[in-house]
Amino acid sequence: xxxxxxxxxxxxxxxxxxxxxxxxxxxxxxxxxxxxxxxxxxxxxxxxxxxxxxxxxxxxxxxxxxxxxxxxxxxxxxxxxxxxxxxxxxxxxxxxxxxxxxxxxxxxxxxxxxxxxxxxxxxxxxxxxxxxxxxxxxxxxxxxxxxxxxxxxxxxxxxxxxxxxxxxxxxxxxxxxxxxxxxxxxxxxxxxxxxxxxxxxxxxxxxxxxxxxxxxxxxxxxxxxxxxxxxxxxxxxxxxxxxxxxxxxxxxxxxxxxxxxxxxxxxxxxxxxxxxxxxxxxxxxxxx
Ligand SMILES: Cc1cc2nc3c(=O)[nH]c(=O)nc-3n(C[C@H](O)[C@H](O)[C@H](O)COP(=O)(O)OP(=O)(O)OC[C@H]3O[C@@H](n4cnc5c(N)ncnc54)[C@H](O)[C@@H]3O)c2cc1C
Numbered sequence: 001x002x003x004x005x006x007x008x009x010x011x012x013x014x015x016x017x018x019x020x021x022x023x024x025x026x027x028x029x030x031x032x033x034x035x036x037x038x039x040x041x042x043x044x045x046x047x048x049x050x051x052x053x054x055x056x057x058x059x060x061x062x063x064x065x066x067x068x069x070x071x072x073x074x075x076x077x078x079x080x081x082x083x084x085x086x087x088x089x090x091x092x093x094x095x096x097x098x099x100x101x102x103x104x105x106x107x108x109x110x111x112x113x114x115x116x117x118x119x120x121x122x123x124x125x126x127x128x129x130x131x132x133x134x135x136x137x138x139x140x141x142x143x144x145x146x147x148x149x150x151x152x153x154x155x156x157x158x159x160x161x162x163x164x165x166x167x168x169x170x171x172x173x174x175x176x177x178x179x180x181x182x183x184x185x186x187x188x189x190x191x192x193x194x195x196x197x198x199x200x201x202x203x204x205x206x207x208x209x210x211x212x213x214x215x216x217x218x219x220x221x222x223x224x225x226x227x228x229x230x231x232x233x234x235x236x237x238x239x240x241x242x243x244x245x246x247x248x249x250x251x252x253x254x255x256x257x258x259x260x261x262x263x264x265x266x267x268x269x270x271x272x273x274x275x276x277x278x279x280x281x282x283x284x285x286x287x288x
Contacts, residue, residue, distance in 0.1 A: 003099040004030045006280060007091055009079045010106035012037035013266045014257025016063035017273030018104050019072040025281045029072040030100065032079050032093045034222040036060050037108045038258060039266065048266045078222060080129040082230040084250065087287060095131035101287060102252040102280045105240060106273065109258045111223040112147060112170065116191040118219060122228060125203035126192060130154035130218045139163045140215040141200045145189050147171045151220035155182050158218065166212060168205065170221070192217055226259065238262070246276040252283055
């Protein structure tokens with residue numbers, strides 16, 4: 001299993017800044033991210049020093065390239081689960097399990113709204129990771145609730161294992177690459193309920209065209225709510241709860257950037273990344 005000093009979840013300005021500081025302190029860093037985050041949506045950023053006139057996307061590409069040049073490993077993969085194992089954390093990154101001694105959460109604020117009932121059924125018929133849980137549903141019927149082209153890829157992977165895969169779109173996206181074994185429905189998912197427990201009916205997805213039953217609903221969004229990502233993490237309406245030096249309530253887990261609360265701006269995210277990295281380096285000294 002690959003092991004790092006620090007796993008950074010997210011590669012926006014907060015994550016890239018944390019990575020640069022950690023590399024200056026000679027820490028091994030894995031930075032996993034699913035996309036360009038909020039910066040990818042920003043046309044022009046005129047209040048960040050030195051890069052006036054650049055688009056958000058141009059800036060984030062520069063930030064990521066610098067982090068990589070400094071020696072951080074970057075992977076364009078979702079972190080779907082974090083578990084504290086005592087002195088280390090286990091993380092599901094894409095389809096791999098990696099280990100890290102500390103975690104910095106720089107996940108921004110963009111995330112899909114959970115469906116009613118979804119959270120309560122995680123691990124009991126709702127999964128956020130097809131690659132991780134597909135084998136549990138071998139030769140059993142499943143539903144994929146997809147949001148983007150990556151969901152299409154995961155549904156195609158499930159088609160080779162499950163007895164039936166039904167695909168529902170939570171957000172409109174290109175589904176032309178869906179495997180012919182995947183059953184495409186135009187129904188809109190509205191809620192998830194516990195099923196009656198008979199084979200193939202562990203859960204029920206309620207849609208605008210009626211209910212569909214299966215043994216698992218794979219809900220495949222590019223982000224996971226922080227409290228679901230790391231059980232026990234304290235969150236509030238303002239973001240992930242933290243001390244002034246960006247420690248969360250979970251030892252050796254830090255937060256930076258928009259996920260830590262307002263003001264949600266690049267300059268603050270970059271500053272947060274640096275502060276969180278220093279707190280992290282200090283705490284890692286106690287471990288070694
Ligand atoms: C339209 C728009 C215009 C803006 N204009 C300005 C401006 O002019 N000036 C300014 O200062 N700020 C501006 N902002 C705000 C600025 O973009 C944010 O404050 C900043 O990007 C926050 O950085 P961050 O690193 O905290 O989060 P983000 O940049 O949102 O990055 C979050 C990262 O987390 C990743 N991620 C999330 N969940 C997971 C997961 N489970 N696994 C792996 N990766 C994950 C995402 O892929 C992404 O890489 C604007 C924002 C928007 C939307």
